[in-house]
Amino acid sequence: MSNAPAAPLPNLSSERTILGHPVGLFVLFFTELWERFNFYGMRALLIFYFIDTFAMNQKNAAESYGAYNGLVYATPLLGGLLADRIIGYRRSIILGAILMAIGEFGLTFAGFGLIPKNQYTIFTSLACIIVGNGFFKPNISTLVGKLYPQGDKRRDSAFTIFYMGINIGAFFAPIFCGQIGQKYGFHYGFGLAGIGMVLGLIIFIMGKRLLGDHGLPPNQGALRAPTAAGIPSGTAVYIGAFLLVPLAAFLVSKPDFVIRWAAPVVGGAFLVYLLWEAFRSTPAERVGIFAALILSFFSIVFWACFEQAGSSMSLFTEQHVNRVVFGYEIQASVFQFVNAAFIVLLASPFAWLWIKLGKKGMEPSSPVKFGLALLQVGLGFVALVIGAKQAVDGAKASLFWLFLAYFFHTTGELCLSPVGLSMITKLAPARIGGVMMGFWFLCTAFAHLIAGVIAGMTGKEAGFGPVFLGIVIFAGVSGLLLLILAPLIKKWENIRLASHANESAGH
Incomplete structure (x- = not known):
């Protein structure tokens, strides 16, 4: 194997434009649209799912729902840091999308009886979405900004276009996932949300060459640097992401602990x-x-x-x-x-x-x-x-x-x-x-x-x-x-x- 440094990817994002913007923006637009379809589709159903599936009362269901959403908004702190320092935005987005899809299909398969339907599998599935969101959400927004040099006047309109994708996904998700999930079975709604995430992942993987060299790891040295355990740092991040899932599952299943202890301490x-x-x-x-x-x-x-x-x-x-x-x-x-x-x-x-x-x-x-x-x-x-x-x-x-x-x-x-x-x-x-x-x-x-x-x-x-x-x-x-x-x-x-x-x- 040659040790010569790889030639940088051609910066296709600056060579091809649509509506005056790098074509890579529209790769991110559709990726985010489907990810938000996934997120808001599941969110629309979640509190009803807690009440109907686990016979929770409104108090317990609402607090579990709050703990889930609280953790969803806390994990981007870690996901953004690891992308900045080690694995880059692209790998972080792909890792996050995979974890979120696993979570949605975990809820779906449990509904169809393909895996046990109990609190362990349900909270583990939700934990996959929590951790996945942490790797996905902050980094796709950052990648939008990276498509433009500092001072580029198109940056504000780029984020306007990008946020339109968010709201299109958030608009259609409750209409389809909510109606189908509540009327025919929650697992159908979760499955539809999961399909949305897979579509977003496919769009991103197929279109990432249009991003040029944006979003790659900050440097190969950091990616390959050995950890104390002797494995490359990049590999450690991937393993660590999956190891975070049991912790997130514990926290989302214990809203009292999160509300009374974890949140006040942090x-x-x-x-x-x-x-x-x-x-x-x-x-x-x-x-x-x-x-x-x-x-x-x-x-x-x-x-x-x-x-x-x-x-x-x-x-x-x-x-x-x-x-x-x-x-x-x-x-x-x-x-x-x-x-x-x-x-x-x-x-x-x-x-x-x-x-x-x-x-x-x-x-x-x-x-x-x-x-x-x-x-x-x-x-x-x-x-x-x-x-x-x-x-x-x-x-x-x-x-x-x-x-x-x-x-x-x-x-x-x-x-x-x-x-x-x-x-x-x-x-x-x-x-x-x-x-x-x-x-x-x-x-x-x-x-x-x-x-x-x-x-x-x-x-x-x-x-x-x-x-x-x-x-x-x-x-x-x-x-x-x-x-x-x-x-x-x-x-x-x-x-x-x-x-x-x-x-x-x-x-």
């Missing part, structure tokens, strides 16, 4: 470290860290409310909403498509609105947008409170209230989601940028855990109405408090940005 450690960094930083860096921490905490409130969609809102839709449309009953899980539909309809008008307001000097600051997002998610639950008041003595609530709730949740999401990561990168000192970003994602994971606890409260005798009213108060007070704090946070942001400018001028 989150507390991050928080203590960031506060220590703040107090040893310059004054400008310190206020930047404080501003980022405050916004991160309020993001937990928003996502804990917003992520009721797959749990309490779906259960409310199943039990108390009139789902008959033109004489045909639609399964409750299907209605999770509404958020994605509103995103597709409203994303461009919102982008236009911010541009127009910006030109007039009237665009709200990022903290104000966060506050408005919280008020809007609260308004969504006002609609659900009204719906819950309709659904008494056997009566059913109108679908109008459900759609109105999703509308306000989506407008809130469009205020908060696009600016969150951008704010963290602006405010955090460069030396702890990765840690601060990790804390932001952990806050999303914590939000899912809290969402599960909140949704579990709907299983009490009082039902959905008091819980939805509590969310209105929780979100509303939080939103008003953040609007009060917004001028101070904006002041800190300006101090931090001014220090950035001074640092750049000094160099």
Whole structure:
């Protein structure tokens, strides 16, 4: 075997274009579309699956659902790090897709009786999806950015196209996987989701040559470097990924442990470290860290409310909403498509609105947008409170209230989601940028855990109405408090940005 270095792959991503973008973007677009079809298809069914298959009560089902989603959002921290340092983005995406497909088909085969249908196989299948998502999700987004040189004006529109793929997948998944899974058997819905993941994997493998040399391992030395066990580092990552599955299975099967112990310990450690960094930083860096921490905490409130969609809102839709449309009953899980539909309809008008307001000097600051997002998610639950008041003595609530709730949740999401990561990168000192970003994602994971606890409260005798009213108060007070704090946070942001400018001028 020759030891001569391999010639670099031709950078086909820059030689061929579609709509002015590298053709590789559309490989990633369709890969992500099918992966999101897989993810949201399974997500639409999961809480109903817990209740129907394992006879869980609403509290236990909601907390298990929250633990699953919390872990899904925590694992990308590790997957992104290992891709950056050792195996590269392509191998990480393929590894993640394989694990997620294994997980979906594990749920499918259990339903068909091809493997034992018990809590061990079910939680192991979910764990495969959790670990697989950690390797897939952060790295396909990073790879989109790698297709463009720094400063390329096409980058923003590339991510707009890419996110459209996400929302197309999220739109169709509940409609097909949800309807088929709830009507004919959950294993059919999971199988359809798994087929989506396999299609995404095939598209990526067949199209990866169109990515040129983007996404390859950072260097072959790191990939082949022996570990303490004497095996190459790359091989160790693959083995380690599968060894993480039993740990993830244990955690998702023990939501009480995750909520009461694991999450507080990990989150507390991050928080203590960031506060220590703040107090040893310059004054400008310190206020930047404080501003980022405050916004991160309020993001937990928003996502804990917003992520009721797959749990309490779906259960409310199943039990108390009139789902008959033109004489045909639609399964409750299907209605999770509404958020994605509103995103597709409203994303461009919102982008236009911010541009127009910006030109007039009237665009709200990022903290104000966060506050408005919280008020809007609260308004969504006002609609659900009204719906819950309709659904008494056997009566059913109108679908109008459900759609109105999703509308306000989506407008809130469009205020908060696009600016969150951008704010963290602006405010955090460069030396702890990765840690601060990790804390932001952990806050999303914590939000899912809290969402599960909140949704579990709907299983009490009082039902959905008091819980939805509590969310209105929780979100509303939080939103008003953040609007009060917004001028101070904006002041800190300006101090931090001014220090950035001074640092750049000094160099």
